[in-house]
Amino acid sequence: MQPINCYLGVSAILFCIGLFGVMTRRNAVGILMSIELMLNAANLNLVAFSAYGPKHGLTGQVFAVFVITIAAAEAAVGLAIVVNLYMNAKHVNVDQVNLMKW
Amino acid sequence: MDSGFIITVAKMVGVAAVILTFILIVVMYPMIYGLRRVMAFMQSRIGPNRVGPQGLLQTPADALKLLHKEDIIPRGADRWIFTIAPILVFVPAYLVYVVIPFGKDLVASDLNIGIVYVSAVTSIAIIGIVMAGWASNNKWSLLGAFRAAAQLVSYEVPLVLAFCVPIVLAGTLSLQSIVIEQAGDVRNWFVFRAWGLGALAFGIYLAAGLAEANLTPFDIMEAESELVAGFNVEYSGMKFALFFLAEFAAAFTLSALAVTLFFGGWQAPFSFLAYPVFGIKVPETLTLLGRTVPFAAWTEHAVQFAWFFGKSLAMVFALIWVRATLPRVRVDQLMNLAWKVLIPIGLVNLVLAGFYVALK
Amino acid sequence: MTGQGVAFAVLAAITIISALLVVTIKNIVRSALFLALSFVGVAGLYILLNAEFLAAVQVLIYVGAITVLMLFAIMLTQQIMSAKISQTTEWFWLALPMALAMLATLIFFFAMRTYPVNPAPDALAVGTTMPLAEALLKPYLLPFELASFILLAALVGAIVIAREEKPGATD
Numbered sequence: 001m002q003p004i005n006c007y008l009g010v011s012a013i014l015f016c017i018g019l020f021g022v023m024t025r026r027n028a029v030g031i032l033m034s035i036e037l038m039l040n041a042a043n044l045n046l047v048a049f050s051a052y053g054p055k056h057g058l059t060g061q062v063f064a065v066f067v068i069t070i071a072a073a074e075a076a077v078g079l080a081i082v083v084n085l086y087m088n089a090k091h092v093n094v095d096q097v098n099l100m101k102w
Numbered sequence: 103m104d105s106g107f108i109i110t111v112a113k114m115v116g117v118a119a120v121i122l123t124f125i126l127i128v129v130m131y132p133m134i135y136g137l138r139r140v141m142a143f144m145q146s147r148i149g150p151n152r153v154g155p156q157g158l159l160q161t162p163a164d165a166l167k168l169l170h171k172e173d174i175i176p177r178g179a180d181r182w183i184f185t186i187a188p189i190l191v192f193v194p195a196y197l198v199y200v201v202i203p204f205g206k207d208l209v210a211s212d213l214n215i216g217i218v219y220v221s222a223v224t225s226i227a228i229i230g231i232v233m234a235g236w237a238s239n240n241k242w243s244l245l246g247a248f249r250a251a252a253q254l255v256s257y258e259v260p261l262v263l264a265f266c267v268p269i270v271l272a273g274t275l276s277l278q279s280i281v282i283e284q285a286g287d288v289r290n291w292f293v294f295r296a297w298g299l300g301a302l303a304f305g306i307y308l309a310a311g312l313a314e315a316n317l318t319p320f321d322i323m324e325a326e327s328e329l330v331a332g333f334n335v336e337y338s339g340m341k342f343a344l345f346f347l348a349e350f351a352a353a354f355t356l357s358a359l360a361v362t363l364f365f366g367g368w369q370a371p372f373s374f375l376a377y378p379v380f381g382i383k384v385p386e387t388l389t390l391l392g393r394t395v396p397f398a399a400w401t402e403h404a405v406q407f408a409w410f411f412g413k414s415l416a417m418v419f420a421l422i423w424v425r426a427t428l429p430r431v432r433v434d435q436l437m438n439l440a441w442k443v444l445i446p447i448g449l450v451n452l453v454l455a456g457f458y459v460a461l462k
Numbered sequence: 463m464t465g466q467g468v469a470f471a472v473l474a475a476i477t478i479i480s481a482l483l484v485v486t487i488k489n490i491v492r493s494a495l496f497l498a499l500s501f502v503g504v505a506g507l508y509i510l511l512n513a514e515f516l517a518a519v520q521v522l523i524y525v526g527a528i529t530v531l532m533l534f535a536i537m538l539t540q541q542i543m544s545a546k547i548s549q550t551t552e553w554f555w556l557a558l559p560m561a562l563a564m565l566a567t568l569i570f571f572f573a574m575r576t577y578p579v580n581p582a583p584d585a586l587a588v589g590t591t592m593p594l595a596e597a598l599l600k601p602y603l604l605p606f607e608l609a610s611f612i613l614l615a616a617l618v619g620a621i622v623i624a625r626e627e628k629p630g631a632t633d
Contacts, residue, residue, distance in 0.1 A: 002470055005573050007507070010474045012568035014481055014504075016561045021485030023557035029535050030490055033497050036528065037481050040504050043520075051511040051583035058590060061513050062597045068523055069609045073616035075528050079535040080624035086539040087626065093541075095552075107465035183491065214589040218518040225526025229498055232533050236491060244537065251530055258526070275591055 007048035015041035028082045028092040032075060039071045121210055122196055130350050131161045137350075137422055144426040168346075171339035176239050179336070184237040188337065188344035190230030194223045195351040202358050203278045205368050205406035216277040217265050220359065221258070224314065227348070228254045231323075234345075235333035246332030249433055250323035253313055256440040257320075261310035263448030267303035267455045268292045268363040281367030288371040293364040296458045299451055304364045306448050311360070313436070315352035317421060319428040320436060324349065357417035358410075365413055368406035376409075377402035470510055477503030490536050498529040512583050515591045 014037060021034025043064045050060020086092050135150070135158060142149030150157035175184055201216045203209040213219050228251050235247020269275055271292055272283040284290050292300040313320035323332045334345045361367060370376035377398075378384075388397040431439070480500035487493045501524040508517035598606050 002467065004577060004579055005575075006470065006474075007511070008573040009569060010477065010507070012565060012573050013478055014500075015568065016565040017478070017481040017485055019564060020557055020561035023560070024554050025485065027490050029532060029539065030485075030493060032535075033494065033532060034485055036497065036524070037484065037500065040501065040524075044504055044507060047508055047511050047513050047516060049579070051513065052577075052579040054579055058593050058597050061516050061590065061594055062602050064513075064516055065519065065594070065598070066605055066609055068519065070612065072523055072528055073612050075531055076620040077616050077623070079531055080620040082535055083538055083624045086541075091541045092539045107468065110465070180489075180491070183495070213514070215514050215518050215591060218515065218522065222518045222521040222526065225522055228526060228530050229495070229533070232530060232537075233495070236533070236537060248534070248537075251534070255527065255530060 004048055004052040008045060011041045011045040011048065014038075014044065026093050026095055028085065028094050029079070031094065032078050032082070035078075036071060036075065039067060043067050117210055118200075121199055125196065125199060125351070125354075126347070129354055130347060131165075133354060133418060134161045134164075134350060136418075140419065140422050141426045144423065165343065168339055168343040173339045173341070174336075176336050178239040180237045180239075183233050184336075185341070187230050187234035187237060188341040188348075190233065191227045192230075192344040192348045192351075194226040194230075195348040195355065197223045198355050199358075201277050202355075202362060203281050203367055204410050205403045208368075208403060208407060209278050212276055212278040214274075214276050216280075217269060217275050217363075221262055221265070224352075224355075225254075225258060231333055234337070238333070238336035240336055243333050243335055246323060246335070250316075250333055253320065253323060253433075253436060253440075256437055257310045257313040257444075260306055260440060260444035260448045261314055263445065263452055264303050264307035264310055265363070266452050267296075267299060270452065270455045270459055271296060271300065273459075277362050277367075281362055281369065284366045285369060287373070288366075291364065291366040296455060299455050299458060300364065302447070302451050303455070304360065306444055306451065307360060307364070309439070309444060311356040312421070312424070313440070315356045316349060317353060317356075318425040319431050321430060322433055322436065325430060353421060354414065354418060357414045357421065360417055361410060361413045365417075368410040370405070370409050377405040379405060466510060470507070473503050473506040473510065476500070477507065491533070494529060494532045494536060497532065498525050501525050501529070513590055515589070515594055 018034045018037030018041060021037065022031050025031050025034060046060040046064045046067070048060075050058055050064075053060065082092055085097065089097065138160070139149040139151075139157070150160040153159045153163045175181055198220050200210045201213050201219055203212070231250050231254070232247050235243045235245075235250070238244070268280055272280045274280060274283070280292075284292055288294065293304045294300060312318075316323050324334065325332075334342060337345060374380060384398055384401050386396070386398045387394045389395075477500050480496045480503060483496040484493050484500060487496065501520065505517040505520040505525075508514070508520060
């Protein structure tokens with residue numbers, strides 16, 4: 001079996017890919033997709049520690065269930081906002097949504 | 103890489119290939135033929151009876167015809183997504199058969215999360231349908247795909263709520279354990295237990311399952327008169343055959359799951375009908391071609407499989423009957439039924455089933 | 463190279479390569495499909511970590527619902543994109559070193575330490591569904607109920623925000 005460090009490495013790589021996506025994607029839905037990647041990376045970390053952990057319990061998996069729930073709720077509301085943006089501005093480029101910039 | 107791992111993987115692939123071939127040839131081909139003949143009989147016409155004796159070779163002939171058709175990809179369509187979409191709809195429809203128990207030891211893999219696996223896998227097909235509608239570069243396909251996805255996602259909730267009642271009554275998620283929990287008589291089947299709550303759960307399962315499998319009265323997504331057959335209008339040849347086979351697999355899965363969850367699975371209704379049937383015993387072992395085979399065990403498994411198959415076919419006949427009888431509902435009536443009728447009833451059913459188990 | 467090592471390597475490769483494709487592909491629909499593939503990879507990694515119920519829930523919710531939601535949103539917000547508009551913002555050359563620095567920090571300071579944990583995860587004999595359900599209903603009951611409130615708020619909020627305003631209606 002792999003040591004836990006392998007799973008933590010995968011989780012770190014996934015998180016940084018998501019971070020890069022949030023910072024560079026122009027499409028608003030693309031940013032939300034990158035946020036889902038980051039949440040998945042955090043979940044993987046939690047479940048890895050719950051599996052290898054010194055205490056035999058499922059706290060990490062319970063936490064991961066809640067993270068999945070909140071991620072679903074956040075994706076729904078975020079995408080509703082994006083659709084609303086499109087109905088008002090006819091595009092979803094986050095570069096051009098800067099009316100309130102000083 | 104140790105060779106044991108490769109042998110295990112090879113065995114799993116072999117078992118999967120056998121199951122898929124078996125289901126395709128033994129189950130699907132007669133079922134498609136049976137559907138056409140039975141529906142024709144209910145509509146006072148004859149149905150296919152020219153190709154082969156009594157029209158039995160009609161389905162292989164249709165399959166050959168579809169294989170010969172030209173594979174058209176519409177201009178402006180996304181080639182990769184257009185090609186992968188039927189695969190994403192076909193594969194999950196057959197992945198469900200991994201957990202369905204056909205007999206006491208005839209399960210491909212009895213996962214301990216059986217029913218959740220079934221829900222998870224059938225939800226992958228929704229992506230395939232949206233992709234198919236999008237990649238066709240056709241606004242009617244896209245609208246059909248949106249409606250289809252809305253229907254499938256909405257009816258997943260009452261379906262899972264209806265699944266929960268046998269889970270609560272049996273106390274386990276594994277399908278083989280649920281079947282074993284219904285051992286005994288007809289009265290032990292979940293559809294007759296819990297003072298009618300099992301029957302209510304079966305009713306909800308039937309309604310939600312009909313919508314998930316796109317059968318009448320909920321077959322808006324693929325009816326020929328609705329949006330020009332919906333999301334698969336641009337598909338021809340083998341890709342269309344994949345969609346078609348996936349739809350029939352979904353119908354048989356609906357029946358097989360209903361039989362497993364509510365009607366006792368591979369168990370006979372009365373104990374004298376299970377092996378040994380009417381007390382007729384067969385020899386324990388036979389020597390065929392120099393090897394001794396456990397003939398009694400094989401016969402027992404064959405009897406169990408025959409009961410499972412017979413019950414599933416009866417249920418498929420009932421579905422065909424419904425298909426020939428009921429009219430199609432409108433899209434808004436469809437969504438109304440899901441969100442305002444089936445989900446509240448399903449929730450109340452689940453709570454009452456919980457009370458029943460707690461008070462027992 | 464045990465079977466589980468091979469499985470881990472394959473699943474980790476699928477997950478990471480799909481994630482890279484998600485953030486770099488210009489066609490946003492294909493990007494969403496690779497996101498679904500990366501979710502399936504993560505579900506496979508959960509199975510390796512003996513969290514089989516969580517893996518099924520991950521496929522059911524992420525692949526079955528959230529990906530469909532993303533695809534709907536993408537198709538409803540399609541814009542006429544000319545081929546010249548690049549898909550990345552102007553912060554690309556700042557974001558790439560920052561992400562790599564974050565990656566280096568996370569790996570050297572967190573992923574390469576040795577933790578006081580078991581060398582291998584021990585499989586629960588009864589499976590994880592029952593202990594998970596007991597944990598959700600006994601010690602973690604309050605977050606469980608609050609999560610249902612949050613879902614209700616998200617449901618109502620999403621419907622209200624995405625609804626088209628009827629002209630002249632003042633409620």
